[in-house]
Amino acid sequence: MMGRVIEERLLIVLILVIVSFDVEAQQKSILINCGSNSSMNVDGRRWIGDMVPNNNVTLNSSGVVASIDALSGNSIYEPLYRTARIFTDSLNYTIKGVHGNYIFRFHLCPFEIVDHNVNESSFGVVVNGMKLLSEFSVPGKISEKNVNLLNAGKNLSSFFLIKEYILDVNDDKLVIEFIPSRNSFGFINAIEIVPVVGKLFDGSVSKVGGENLNLTGRAMETMYRLNVGGPEIQSNQDPDLRRRWEVDSSYMITENAGEMIKSSSNITYASVNDTSVAPLLVYETARAMSNTEVLDKRFNMSWKFEVDPDFDYVVRLHFCELTYDKSNERVFRIYINNRTAADNLDVFVRAGGKNKAYHQDHYDPVSLKIDTLWVQLGPDTSAVAAGTDALLNGLEIFKLSRNGNLAYVEKFDLAGNSGSKSNSKLLWVGVGAGVASVAIIACIGVFVFCFCKRRRIESNDAKNNSQGWRPIFLYGGAAVNSSVGGKGSTGNQKLYGSVASTGAGKRFTLAEINAATNNFDESLVIGVGGFGKVYKGEVDDGVPAAIKRANPHSEQGLAEFETEIEMLSKLRHRHLVSLIGFCEEKSEMILVYEYMANGTLRSHLFGSDLPPLTWKQRLEACIGAARGLHYLHTGADRGIIHRDVKTTNILLDENFVAKMADFGLSKDGPAFEHTHVSTAVKGSFGYLDPEYFRRQQLTEKSDVYSFGVVLFEAICARAVINPTLPKDQINLAEWAMRWQRERSLEKIIDPNLIGNYCPESLSKFGEIAEKCLADDGKSRPTMGEVLWHLEYVLQLHEAWLNKDNSADNSFSSSQALSGPQDGSVEVAKEHPNQDEEVDLNAAI
Incomplete structure (x- = not known):
């Protein structure tokens, strides 16, 4: 009897071992070195060449293989980036035995390829029906998000790009399809498929200012991953999921708003389920608000990110209290896109003590017109806390799929609105654009002909006149009718009416300017510059004015003169000198400003x-x-x-x-x-x-x-x-x-x-x-x-x-200006175009 029990237990153990082995087999990383017939060890892992026999990877087309002897830069993946697979037709990688939740990374490193200009590459990527990229151009993305700039040289080989996604694979096989855009091509250097150990996300996440969002069935793109207040964490320092954590300082509005703090003593996860969320290295460093006495209840730590409009985003914030060993010492608010996402947040209380690592997720939809996402942390003035401070250890931003799509391509409908449209509408857009182009070209031709003819008529006068100013309207500076200023029968320009006005202010006649300056009396000169002289004068029945007369005998200052007209015609503010008007007559170019009695600072x-x-x-x-x-x-x-x-x-x-x-x-x-x-x-x-x-x-x-x-x-x-x-x-x-x-x-x-x-x-x-x-x-x-x-x-x-x-x-600093507590700093009332983003630009 005892022997039978032992046999049954051994059988159960054996079954568990077999199941465990099978799960482990299914959950192995798949690392593909594209365009290579050999395998290599990189970052401590084995990368299999996509042309190696029996590698469990099937290609529907061989495409073209490209390689380079050496690359500049210091990426740990540099050996993988020496080869690439080029495709001008659809290219499929089919892999069997993949099932579960995975992180997909596509490694892209452009280098010089014979007969292919990498600046013209454009392609899409689809994984098991989920569109990840569409009409994607790697060189065009180099200066944007998720890019590692290895050095400041112009060689494209010094850049690489990793696009990361999180997907559930529920089919019997995995199909990765690369689709070149029309009349273009694409390339891929390496593909990395890493199983997600543990659980990265719960079933739902709280919406900023609203109800929860169900994440079931939603694929994600990793937009940003930051180690806040600490150094860069390389992928080999996050051994389970091989994530790279960037330094956060380049995304901060004001880096000095948060000082870096560090502690590596006995940090543990607040929950056993969080072990795969982030490595403990992330929680060993943080940013806390600096100089809190001066910034008392006024400024925030702020990060700004470029994102794709018209998508939903999950913002994950990582916290670990490294300083205080009791509650109510650091209580703060979280703002996302200038709205309160969480208030009365005490990390010590939420995590369950000091040196306890935990995270919070918040979901926020971004409208079609917005391409930025703001994250701000600041004191909660409604809470009674010992300190006015905030803390953040790490930050991640994920874009959520919508209707099976994660790709963003900016297109326009017939009304000029951005969005994704049907092929028929795009066809009409193309036809309309073609017709419009022809009409525009014709108009330009007529304009050039008339312009040249006018210049020939005026050239005789110009030959005998060294004062070579051209009318302002030819430079687009002021809204002047082209018929004004035409030649009279005597060959001189007509006088402008003194009541005419444009966006640049009142148009003065030269006679009015002469009267205002006593025929440019040298005793009235109050300033001299490369453009000429500034005179004190009186206009419009005794109103004092500063009159800037451009030197007509020199081209120096011409562009600056026109720029000033353009700028001042659209600027009005109590602390900007106002433009009263201008004069353009007899080759003179004159600006009239309000008079500043006390001169320069x-x-x-x-x-x-x-x-x-x-x-x-x-x-x-x-x-x-x-x-x-x-x-x-x-x-x-x-x-x-x-x-x-x-x-x-x-x-x-x-x-x-x-x-x-x-x-x-x-x-x-x-x-x-x-x-x-x-x-x-x-x-x-x-x-x-x-x-x-x-x-x-x-x-x-x-x-x-x-x-x-x-x-x-x-x-x-x-x-x-x-x-x-x-x-x-x-x-x-x-x-x-x-x-x-x-x-x-x-x-x-x-x-x-x-x-x-x-x-x-x-x-x-x-x-x-x-x-x-x-x-x-x-x-x-x-x-x-x-x-x-x-x-x-x-x-x-x-x-x-x-x-x-x-x-x-x-x-004390607590008597300093009090301001709005909605995550922004109030903009001056003279501001004519206040909007949400402008308010945020004034916050730290």
Whole structure:
């Protein structure tokens, strides 16, 4: 009897072993080295060549094999990227015995291929009927999301791209189909299929501000995976699922908003089911809000991501309390796309103690018009906590499939709306585009003919006239009717009516300008530049004005002159100098501005006999200029970059209200799909952003750098470049930064300020300027952040001035500006086009 029991137990154990072996066999990783007839060991795993016999991989077509001897870069997968399989027709990989939940990774590394231009590759990928990619071009994606830039060279072989997906395989076999776009081709270097150990996702996830979402049957694409506050985690450091975790700093709006903390002592998972969610390395580092006393209940840690519009996204946040060993020490809110996703969050309580790793998932749908996703963490003002802080260890973003599709291709219907349309509608779009193209070409031809004919008629006058300005309307600067300014019978241009107006303001006659400037009397000159001179005058019955007359004998400043017309015709703000009007007559090009009675900010700092500004006046001038720049950066769809921020372009009116001026070098900001504007370097020496100078990539942070120099100039009252000084003092920015880093800025300030400023306000002022001059543009604050901090500095100083009249002589950071608690910072009321994204751009 006893022997029979033993036999039965042994049989049960044997069955369990067999079942376990069978499950393990089904759950093995499948690693394919595409375009190779041999296998190799890479990252400690065996990758099988797709041409190796009996490899359990069936190809329906051999396609073309491409290879290269060596690649630049330092990827651990570099040996795999030396070969690729090229396909001009549909290519299928069929694999049997795959069943369950898997992570799919497609490795793509473009290199020079004979008879194939990788810049023209375009293809799609379908796995068991799930569309993952459509009309996908690898080189076109290099500068966008999920890309690893291995070095700054131009060789495409220095780039690689890994597209990652999570899918359930429920069929008897796995079919991976690569489909080239019409008249194009595609390529693949390696395919990685890794079984998901454990359970990555629960059945449902909570929606931001709404009901739960069922994840059953939804495939996912990994858009972002960040190790927050820590170093990059390579795939071989996550042995189970081979995930790569990026550094988070490049996605932060202001990196300094969160300081990095680290602890590796006794970290464990809060639940046994979480062991596959993320490696413990992710939970050993974190970001916590820095300088919480100053940022009290105002600013957040913010991350911004580019995503595909019109999809649903799961945002996974990883938490582990590394500092506090009791509850109610760190309570905060989570905002996703400026909406509250969670409040009253205490990691210690949720995880069940210190050094306990856990995660939260939130689902958020992204509309057709939005291609960004914001994640923000900030203090919960409704909670009574010991500290006003927030914490985050890791962050992942997954795109969810919709109707069997994860591919995003931007198309347009007949009404110009973005979306995926039927082939018949696309055909009509193509036909319509063709007809429109023919019509446009015909119109252009007629325009060129008329333009050339007009130029020939005017060329006789031009030969005898060295004043070579052309009418503004030819440059698209102001909305001027082309019939205006035609030649009269005498050969001279007709006078414009004084009541005519355009988007650039009132059109003045030259006679009116002559009267306003007493025939350009030299005694009325108040400024000189490359464009010519600026005169003080009176227009419209005694209204004072600054009249800028372009030098007609030189082409210098022509482009800047036209840019200024274009910019000022669409800008209106209390802290921007207003354009009253213009004059374009008899080869003259003249702009008329509001008159700024107190001249430039620089003239009140040094180099003149004007009385020095007080510390409060300097702060107010800097705040006014910051408001003007903040409006430029956020007041238009793409924003405007000034590109020439300096104290001579900050003007003061009769009440010492500061206004930004001179928009001749201004540029529209980058389009939504770009991070910068590639342009020739222009600006003023001493104020020029070194990153812009090196890369010729202009961003709003270039203005922030220049403004940081202005801040140091305001406090030190000296020229930004002074060759007469000792070598280490010639450059103001470098000299002042050395003293600021030593926290000894008070030793180099303007002697006129000594004893007349609040020491704490000076200290905070120096910190702002230091952050503006960060070497890396991404580490600099936005103008919205600079503006808020300057206002806080002013409040510190005013409290110091009024301390004798106040019952409470202290002024702490808790008395700083209070702001909206919805995850954003309030934008100035003058802002004409406030929307959700603009609000968020002002948050840290």
